Structures are given as C-alpha cells and as structure tokens.
Amino acid sequence: MSDVHSDQLLSEVAALPNLPGVYRYFDAAGAVLYVGKARNLKKRVANYFQKSHGGTRIGHMITKIARMETTVVRSEAEALLLENNLIKSLKPRYNILFRDDKSYPYLKIASHKFPRLAYYRGATDRKHRYFGPYPSAWAVKESIQLLQKVFKLRTCEDTVYANRTRPCLLYQIKRCTGPCVGYITPEAYAQDVANAEAFLMGDTQVVLSQLEARMTAHAEKLQFEQAAELRNQMSALSRVLHQQSIEIASDKDVDILVVKVQGGRACVNLAMVRGGRHLGDRPYFPVHVEEAVEVHEGETDGDLEGGEAGLVGTRASVEVQVMEAFIAQHYIDVPVPATLVLSEQVSRELIEAVSQQSGTRITAVFQPREQRRLWLEMAQTNAALQLARLLAEEGSQQARTRAMVDALELAPDDLDNFRVECFDISHTAGEATQASCVVFEHHAMQNREYRRYNIDGITPGDDYAAMRQVLHRRYGKLAEAMAAESDAPPSGDAAGVGSDAPPATKAARMPDLVLVDGGKGQVSMAREVFSELGLPLSLIVGVEKGEGRKVGLEELVFADGREKVYLGRDSAALMLVAQIRDEAHRFAITGMRAKRAKVRVGGSQLEDIPGIGPKRRARLLQRFGGIRGVAAASVEDIASVEGIAFDLAEEIYRALH
The missing domain is CATH 3.40.1440.10 (GIY-YIG endonuclease)
Known part of the structure; x- marks a missing residue:
C-alpha cells in the first residue's frame, strides 16, 4: 500500500x-x-x-x-x-452515519399568571417549563389533550386570552377552567399547573394523594361543589392512568433502543418513556453501514497489542456497531435519560463517556425484565416493521431507476448514485421568465439541490434562448473544470498531491442524464450547447408530449441521433421520467409565479427605494391609489407628486419595472 x-x-x-x-x-x-x-x-x-x-x-x-x-x-x-x-x-x-433529523418537539408550559399549554419545537430556555423531548408531534398533542381533560389548563394564545369577554367552547366542554374571564382564582389555577407538571414528571401517586386531601378538606367545610370538582378530576386522572397503562411505581424516564439489520440496511428504533408514559417510537436509518463495518473489521484484524482493537472489543457485530454509533451521535444534542434499555450489549466505556458528557448517571440494561421487557419487545416489533417498509420502498425505487436506465440504454457505474438533472422553462407571455433545474439521485428527488435561474437578455417568450442560457450557466464552468482536470498530472504525481486547485464538489458533478422538457427544438438547442462545451451528446434526452399532450403518450427524443422512443403508458421507466419532468415543471411554475407577483406589485417595494420615507410613500399611494397605480404611472406623473424630484421619480420608475 x-x-x-x-x-x-x-x-x-x-x-x-x-x-x-x-x-x-x-x-x-x-x-x-x-x-x-x-x-x-x-x-x-x-x-x-x-x-x-x-x-x-x-x-x-x-x-x-x-x-x-x-x-x-x-x-x-x-x-x-x-x-x-x-x-x-x-x-x-x-x-456509520445518522443523518440530521428535524428537532424533537416539546410540551411547553409558558410562563404567565395563568400559564398555557403549547406545542413547541426549537431551542429551550429557562423562562418557560419544557417537558420532553417527544418522539413525534402527535405524542405532544395527545399529551396536551390529556392534560386538558384532567387539569383543564388553557391552550389559547396570549393575544386571544387577553381579549376574551366570555369563555370559549373549551370551557363549555369542560376542557378549560375559564381563567380569561376570571372563573378560577390564580391560586387554584397555579395548583392545577403544579399537578400537571407533577403528572408529566411521573409523580402521579403524589398528585392523586394531594387531590384526595384537598377534596376531603372541602367536604369537611361543607364546600361540596369544590369537593365534587376535585372528585371529577381524580376520576379523570384515574381513567387516564388505566387507559394509558401507566406504571406508577416503575421507571419514569427511559429510552428503549433496538437495532435490526437486514438486506444491507439497518434500523434503530427509539422508543421513549417519559413520566412513566410510553410516548411512542421513532425509527432511524443509518447510511454507510456496509462500508463502515468492513473498515472496522479490517482495522481489528491486525495483531494489535494490548487490546488495541478498540473500545468495543476485537470484532463487534454489525448490530453492536450500529447501536454504539447511534448512542454516541444521537445524545450529543439530545438529553439522555437515566436509563437505557438496549437490544445489544454495548461497551461500558461508551456509557461512561456519554454519562460524562451529559452530566447524568446512566444505567444501561441489556436483559430487561417485567415492564422493561415488554417495552423492548414492542420496540423490536416496530423496528422489524419499519425496516421491512424501507426495504420494500427502496426495492420499488431501485426497480424504477433500473427500468429507466435499461430503457435509455445507459450503463452507469453505480445505480444508487445515478444522477438525473431536468430543466424546464416557465413564463407568462414572456414575463418573469425562469428556468428550473431539479435533481434525481439515490432513487429519489433531491430537493435541496434544486436551482432556479432568472433568464435575462433574451426576446420575451423565446424558450430556446432561455434553454441555451440556463444550460450554459449550469454546465459552462463544470466543462472548463473537467477540461482542466484532464490536462492536469495524475494525483499521485508530485505536482498533483498537495495542489492548491479547488476540489470538485458533489453538487458540481456532471449528471448521468440531462432531461429537457420539450421535443426536437429544445433537444437541438441542448445539443448545440453541449457541442460548444465539449460535453457528450448521449447525456441529453428530451421529453416530447404525445398526441393531444396526453399523459402517458410522451416520446423520448435523443440528441445523439437515435430514433425517438415510445415507452408505453404503463412503463415504469416512463412513469419515472414523467415524475422528474413534472417536478421540474412544478418547480419552474412556482418560481415564475412568485417572481411575476413580485414584479406586478412592485418588486423592490417603495420603502426599499433610497429616498422614499413614510411621508413620500403615503403621498404616492394616495395619489395613484396603491402600488399598482404607482407602477403604471409615467416618470412625469410620479414627479408631479409633492416632494418627488424628477431624478427620484426616475429611480422609482426603474425600481418598479
């Protein structure tokens, strides 16, 4: 080597x-x-x-x-x-890499004289109380509904709350105590909030005991209405505990982690228990599993002294490697509970390191009993179902990609990295012309790599000129870089290693297929551009609408001279080509409409124009009846407004056209 x-x-x-x-x-x-x-x-x-x-x-x-x-x-x-x-x-x-997922949601009890329950996602602070994280938005909303039934805390926004003159429907259906109109004292409401917080932390027995003591005290004072209200609250809480199968005396906060590996893919299923309540599951699907496992095995095969094979032993199973990677990466940003119930036995060093990082003493359980065992079995079932679903979806997606590759007589080196870029032009009678480029890779649309291009300097409505411009802008610099790379010395030479040349990025990679929405005319334009840039013509395929422009009758037009191909209405290849083409059209249409709307109402608004303050803006709008009227006015008309000099009128006119 x-x-x-x-x-x-x-x-x-x-x-x-x-x-x-x-x-x-x-x-x-x-x-x-x-x-x-x-x-x-x-x-x-x-x-x-x-x-x-x-x-x-x-x-x-x-x-x-x-x-x-x-x-x-x-x-x-x-x-x-x-x-x-x-x-x-x-x-x-x-x-082994777990892609960044969207942040976890929390249940927030907002700071206020009468605190409100709210769904929350984002960074937490010390001003409010946060409970969670929850595995899904549904779990948060279900918890809010539960707390409304039992403790009747408000959920309305502060602006709504401050302007109520009579109670809303939630009060009528006994989901709120009506603090907005003074139907409950701050002290009584504060007690309900304290009970709700205790319930969320798993202190349900304490809550029941306090409610019972308060009910008895009211009954002894002959305050039977208040006692009946507390009795109803206790009944509601008891029903919830029964329906949710909450274990009052068991664990309060636990994460249950299960790994399932099959068909070259892996699933980590995370189930959350908070306050004794099982809140649900969330699956994670790592990437690079096969590559990472082989590298790990290669690095542990040597005669390494002193157990130098690593923290996890000489050769950990795939499941253990995936589990350890998840624990180490996931709990960097997410609070870790005191107990982890795991399907695989990970290293003691890992648990100690996560404990040290989080400041929480963590206990890892590998062979759980009783309730923990039931939680683990539930998580194992869900992991198997989620992985089976993923494999079925990926199998279908790969089959569609393979069908398209075969139909177009392509031979990609790697089907999983087969990349398609598709272009479409959109405008309204030449106004607000935009080109869109959408990307298909890894058997799916990659919307983070979509791009829009504003088309300028062409005859309005000239789609061919627009296509020429966008292809030059998309591939011109890439073609230059490819030509320079072909003239450069091999990377192993002294001149190649340590070179200051900028690395090629993934986003700049030449696609394996370039689709253009159009027939012979657009394909001819694309062929001219690729010929000028020295790029292979075999990459270009046009999607020509069939008779009556009906979906399913499209034909494929090739830039390298091959005969047109009709794939058939039920062809999986045509379905994928049509999906990519339609996505490019949708992306172009939405961008064009946004640009057109911006132009028509005065793109850079009046207040964005230097020299236009509130008074001049008000005079302009009053004179012409709104921004559309200003945009329709001539320079002379604008200059006739008090306080608007001719030079400023010209600036306004240019900004609105």
Missing part, C-alpha cells in the same frame, strides 16, 4: 505518538473519508498502511488517502466523544 502514498504522508504516520487520539483521512479533493479513534495512534494508523487489504472496501479507501489529520486527547472516553462529534459534522464516507 505504501507505494501509492506520498513520502510526506508516510513520514507523518511514522512520527505519530503512542497516545490516545482521533484521526481523519482525506482524499486528494479534500473530502473526508474516515474518522477513527485509537488507544494508540501510532499502532492503529500504521496498521492501515503496513498491511495489504486487497480489493476490499477498506483497501479501496486506503488507496484514496492523500492527507491525514490527528488530534491527541487525554483519555479513551474523550477520543470517543470527539470521534462522534466529528463524524456528525464531517459526514465521512466510511463511517
């Missing part, structure tokens, strides 16, 4: 210390390949470069290593935490 690496890299490896730390491997383009930890940096990293790994994934990765970075730490626990922070931020190609 050493003959493919620079002398500088090998000397850096030889100079590594015999200390714990974290290492990062980078390829020649600067992309991070792998992040790892080691008890002994020198022994671990040297093992990569001294052994022959053949044509395996780890061998393929090692041949790509052009640069290395290392960080020495004080302990193995610190190495583990740093490793997973880097994995989460750098997203290496050969590590």
